[in-house]
Amino acid sequence: MMKQTPISLAVYCALCIIPTTLSATPLADEQAQQNTEQSSIQNIEKIEVTGRYIEGYNAHSVSGASRLDLAISDIPQSVSVITDAQLRDFQLNDINAALDSATGINVERIETDRTYYTARGFDVTNFQVDGVGLPLTNGNNHSDEDTAIYDRIEVIRGANGLMTGVGNPSATVNFIRKRPTANNQLNLSASYGSWNNIRLEADGSARLNDTFSGRIVAVNQTKDSYLDRYQSDKSVLYAFIEANLSDDTSLSVSHSYIHNDASGNNWGALPLFYTDGSATDYARSTNTSANWSNWLVEKQNTVVELSHYFSNDWRLRATYSYKTRDEDTELFYVYGTPDKNTELGLTGYGSEYDLDEKHHLFDLYVNGDIELFGREHQLVAGINYAKADYTDISLYDYSTGNGFPDMPDLNTWDGNTPKPIFKDKPSGSDVSAEQRAAYFTGRFNLFEDFHLIAGGRFNQWQSEGISYGKVQDADDSQFIPYLGMVYRLIPEVVAYASYTETFVAQTELDINDQTLAPVTGESKELGIKGELFNGRLLTSIAYFDIQQVNLAVADPNTADLPPTLPLQRYIGADGIDSQGYELEVAGEVFDGFNVSLGYTDFDIDGNEQVAAYTPSKLLKLAATYDVSAIDGLTIGMNMRWQDDIHRNQGEVGSGFANAGQTIITRQDAYAIVDLMARYQITDRLGLSLNANNVTDEKYLTSLYWAQGYYGAPANYSATLSWAM
Template sequence: MSSSKVLRLSKLSLITSLILSGHAFAKNDKSEQQIEKIAVYGQHHKNYITEEAQSATKLGLTIKETPQSISVVSRALMDDFSLDDINAVLESTPGVTVEQIETDRTYFKARGFDITNFQVNGLGIPQSSGSIQGSLDTSIYDRVEIVRGANGLMTGTGNPSATVNMVLKKPTYTTQANASVSYGSWNKKRLDLDVSTPINEEHAVRAVFTKQKADSYLDRYETDKTVIYLAYEGKLTDNTLLSVNYVNQQKDADSPLWGALPLYYTDGTPTDYDESTSTAADWSYWDNSAEQVYVTLEQNLSATWVAKARYAHVENEQDSELFYVYGTPDKDTELGLTGYASRYDYSDKHDLFDLYASGKFDLFGQEHDLSLGVSQAKMDYTEQSLYDYTTGNGFPAMPSLKTWDGVIPQATLTDSVNGSNITNEQKSAYISTRIKLSEPLSLLAGVRYTDWKTTGTAYGVAQTQSDSQLIPYIGTVYDFNESLSAYASYTETFVPQKELDINANQLAPITGKSSELGVKAQLLDEQVFVTLAYFDTKQDGLAIAIPNSLPDDTRYYAADGINSNGFEVELSGKFTDDLSASISFSNLSIDGDDTVKDYTPENQLKVAAIYQVPFIDGLSFGANYRWQDSTSRVQVKDTNKIASVTTKQNAYGLLDLMATYKLSENIGVTFNINNTTGEKYLHSLYWAQGYYGAPRNYALSVNWQL
C-alpha cells in the first residue's frame, strides 16, 4: 500500500474513532434544541432560501444589512430537483453561467468573469483557476451561498464574479436518520444515507454516505462516485465550541470527454451530431479524488465578542489517460480529424489557517460592529503529462465520428515527460467594521492586505513571483424602514494567475475595480425577499486562451481590459401558503473582449417553484426553469480579420418538473423529469469545441426519514 493511501486511512481512522466514540447516530437541527451558538449569522426567508448566510462578511450581518447581492440555494431546493452536484446548483443560481466544457471539467462564470472564489463553511480555498475537475457532490451540504461581485474581504484574492460558499451539514442535537434510493435514465443508481445523534447534551456527531453509479446518454461514458462525510461538534467548556469535519469524495469516470466535438466543417457549415456522440476512446479514464479536514475552535470572549480559529487540510488528486480529437472534418466524408492521447496526473495539497475576532462596541450612543484577523495558506501542486510519439497510436487518423465506436489501439504513454511543480503561499491581514452613523444609515469599511508568493517550475520554465496588494472595501446601507433598504459598495480586486503565456511564463496578476448599487425589500409579511442590483466592473490582465491551444498545454495572453455592467433582479420566498418560489432575471453587457462577450449569455431567466396541493395532503408539484439568450463563437477569421466561420447557439430554455407524494409520515416518493421538452443544445462555447446537453431523462426516488 502506498504511503499516500496509508496517510488517508490513518486520517479516516482518527476521525472515525473520534466520531464513533459516542452512541448511535441522528437527525436535523432545531435551533431551539441546539447548544447556544457563539455567533449567529444573518437570517433570510424560509422555504427555498435558508435563514442563514455567512460568506459576505465576518460581522454577523443579515443579508439585508449586507451591501452586496446574495443568493442561497437551500437543502429543500437541492432535494426537490435532485441538484446532486455543484454544477446543478449553480445552474439554478441567479446570474451564474455553468460552462461545462467536458464531462469532468467545468468553469463557472458570473458578471462576465470566471468564479475562482470557493469556500467551505466560510473558509476561503485559494484558487488561481476557476475549473472544477470531477464534480462536487452536494449531499454533504446544508446550503450553498453565492455572493455575487468582488468579495476581497473574505477571500483575499479573486475575480469580481462571485464567491461560492458550501456550508457543510452540522451534527444535530435531536436524533435523526434519513435515506434516499433513486433510479433514473441510463441506469443511474444512487443511495444517500444521513444519520446524526447527540452523544450527550453538549456533544453531537453526524455521518453522510453517498454512492452513485451511472451510464450516460454519451456513448461509452460511465461514472462511479463515492462520498463519505463525518462531523463532530461539542462544547469543551461553557464558552468554547469545537467542530471537526472530514470529507472524502471519489469520482471515477470511464471514457470521459477530453475536449469535445468539432463544431464546423471545412466548408464553414455547422456540424450536427447525435446528442450521444463522444470523442472518448473506450480505454480512456479520468479519476478524481478529494480529501478534506476542517477543524474550527470558537471561543466566546464576552456577551458580544467571539474569536474563531480555523484550520483546513485539502488534498486533490487526478489520474487519467485521455483521448482528444482535433481538426476540422470534411462534410462529405466526415474525415480529417486526428486523435491525440495523453496521460495526465495531478495532485495538490492546501494547508489553510484563519484566525479572527468579531464583535460589537458602543460609540456616540450607537452600537457598531468590528472584525479583524489574519490568514495564511500554502498550496503545493504537481502535474505531469506523458505522450506517445513512437508507436503510432499517439496521434491516429480518426474515422467518422458519426460511426466511430471508440475502439482504437491504446497508446503507450511514456514519452516527453513534462509538467509543473509549484508552491503558492498567501498571507493576509484584514479588518472591517460597520459604523452606525445614524439609526437608518450604516457605513461598512474594510481593508485586506494580501501577500502572494509563487515558486517552482512549469513546463521547464522557472516560476518566481512575489505580489502584494492592499484591497479596500467600502459600502453603505440606508434603511427606509424595517422592510426596505438601499445600498452601495465599492472594492478593488487582485488575482494571481497560474496561466502561462506563449513563452511559458506565468502571467502577471489581474487587477480591477468593482462597484454595486441596489435595493433590498421584504414583502408579504417578510415572507418574500426582493433584491435589485446594478453593477459595474473593470478588470485588466485577464488570461484568455490563445486560439488552437491544445487542452493539456494551453497558452494564454493577458487581455487589455474587460468591463462588465448590468443588473440582476431576484424574488424568493413564500408567496402564498401553498406556493414557494425563487425567480431571477439578470442582464449583462461586456466590453473589451469580443470572444468572452459572444459566448456569455446577455440575459438569463431562472425560476424554481413548488406548489403544495391544498386538497391532497402530502402532494406537491414543482418546476425548475432556466433560460438564456443566444451565444456564439467566432471560429475562423479571414485575412481582413472578419469572421468567416461562426458557431451559434440559439436562445433556449430547460424545464425540469417534479412531483412528490408522502405515502406516510416517514416515507415519500419523488418523480423528476429533466429537460422535459427535449431541448437539444450545446453545453458551452467557452472553448472552440463543445458537446450536447442531456436529452429528456427521468428519475424516481424513495425517501425515508426517522
C-alpha cells in the first residue's frame, strides 16, 4: 500500500524588541506584545513537503545485481523483488513459499525436507545473504528456512557473472536481512492454522544511544502435517547490532540461528507407476517415512560488516561471514515398483546421514563516482574470498535384516518397521573448496540517456577431496565478462541489452587424463522496462537466450565402460539451451491496489528429460486491495499456475499385454490459489486470515525425480499481530 504523509514545516522568526522608553502600564506592554506576536504568526510562511513511502509491492532498487545500487530500471537484466509486504500478506514464512511467488522460479519439492530450484531450465544454486555467498552444496536446500529475518528477497534472473561467477546461468537469489530501524519499534504476532500449525514471532528494533542500535527477531513454530507422521519444530533467533563509530564509519555484528527438527520426514517419495505402467494414485496423506524417521538441521551465520564513506563520496564496504550447517538424520527410503493388484513389490532402505559444513566468506569493495569528459560515471572494484569445507557420512544396516525390509501396502501402512542398526558400509564425503575473485564494474554515461555497464570478474576455483568414491579435485581459473547497455527512450521507458557468463568446474577426465575445462553458461538478454504512474508501477518484458557449453559427456571411445571404472573418459559437449521471454508488472496500479504479476514462457533444447519435467510456462500473480468502503480492510489473492509436465519412466516389462510400452508419468497443468483478508482493528492491533489452495487442487509437487508426493490440500490460518 502506498501512503502519503504530509509533513508541515513552519519557519518561526524570533523578534527581539528592546524598548527605549517605558510603557505607561504593564497591561499596555502585555497587550502590545500579544498584538506583535499575533501579527508575526499570521505573516509566517508555511512550507508543506509531501513525501511518498512505498510499502507495497514496488521496490525501486536492488543490491544483488551489482555493487552499484542501481534502480531496477537501470539494471540490464530481469529483476524481481519479493517485498516485506508480500511476505506478510500471504504468510510466506519459508523460502519455498516465498520463491513460489517469484517470476520465473520453479520450486522442485522432491521431498519434505530437500528442495531444488530451477529457472530458465537450469538449477538455481546461487543463494546469497546481502550479496555474499557460495553455491548450495549438492545444489539443493535442506529443511525449512524461515523468512522472518529478511526484509526482502531479490531475484536476478540469468547469469550473474559479476557477483557470483560460479554456478548456473539460471538466477541468483539474494536475501536482504533486516537491520535496525530509524525509530524504536516492536512487532508481535501469533498464528494458528490447519494441522496444529502454531507460530509465534517477535521483531524488535531499538536505538540504544547515539552510537548503538540493534534489532532482534525470534520465531518458534510447531506444526503437524497433512502427510502421515510428519511433524516439525522450528526455532529462529536473529540479532543485529550496529555501531556508528563516526559520521562516516559504521560497524555491525549479526548472528542468526535456525534449529529445525523434523520427524516423519520422507527420504525419496511415492512410486508413481505400477508394474503394468499405469499411474498410481495414493491419498495425499500417504508418506513413505518410518515412524522413527527424523531430520535435524541447525544453521548458523555470523556476519561482521564495516562501512566507511570517504570525503569524496566514495565508499568502502568489507564483509566477513562465517556459516555452519550441522545435520543429523535417520532416514527411510522406499524403492521398487508395486503390483497394481496386490500393492506389493516395494523394498525399504534405511540409512543414517550426518553432515558438518563450514563456510568462510570475505568480500571487500569500493565504489564511487568519477567525472570524465564532462560527465559523471560510477565505478566499483572489489575482491572476494570464500572457503567451504564439508564432511558427511552415510551408514546402513546389512546385518540385522531391518535395513532392507519388504514393504506392505503403502495405502494402509502406518510407518511401523523395526529400526535398523546403522553401523555398516560407511561412505561419505570430505571435500574442501576455495574461491578467489577480483571484480570491477563501470557504469559509463557515454551520452545523454545512454549508459554502458561493463566489467568482469576473475575467478580462481580450487577443490579437493572425495565424495562417495568420486574424486572432487579441480583447479580452474576463468575471466567472466559482463556487458550491459541501457538507453532511456523517454523519461518513463528504457531499453536494455546484456551479456554475461558463469562457470562450473568439472572433475571428469578426458582421454589424455586432463581435467575437462569448466562448463560455461552464456546468457544474453534484451528487454524494455517502464516506470508508470510516477514510478509507482514497474513493468518489464525481456527476451533471453542461454547456452551451456562444454558439459561433460561420456567419450564414445569409452562409453561402454562402467562409470565406476577409472578407464571411462569424457569430452565436452553442448548442454542445455533455453530461449524465451518474461513479462513482469509490480507496484501500485491505483491507490490501494497493489499487484505483482509475472509470466514466463521458454523452450529447452539439448535434454529431453529436463525439457519434459520442467514447466515451460509459469504465471505468478499476487494482488491486494484496500477496501475503501471499510476502513482498515485489505483483501488479496496469490496465485501460481504452471503448464503440464511429464517424465519418461522406462518401459513396461515382460509378462504384460503392453510389454515394451513407454511409461509416462504426467502432471496436468494446474493453478494454486491462495486468498487473504486483513482487518486493522486499531492502529496497533490487526487480524489476518489466510486460505491456501482454496480449490483443493491435487497435484504432484515435482517430477524432477522419478518419485514424487502430493502438495497440501486446502488449509487455513489466522494471525493476530500487534505493533508498537
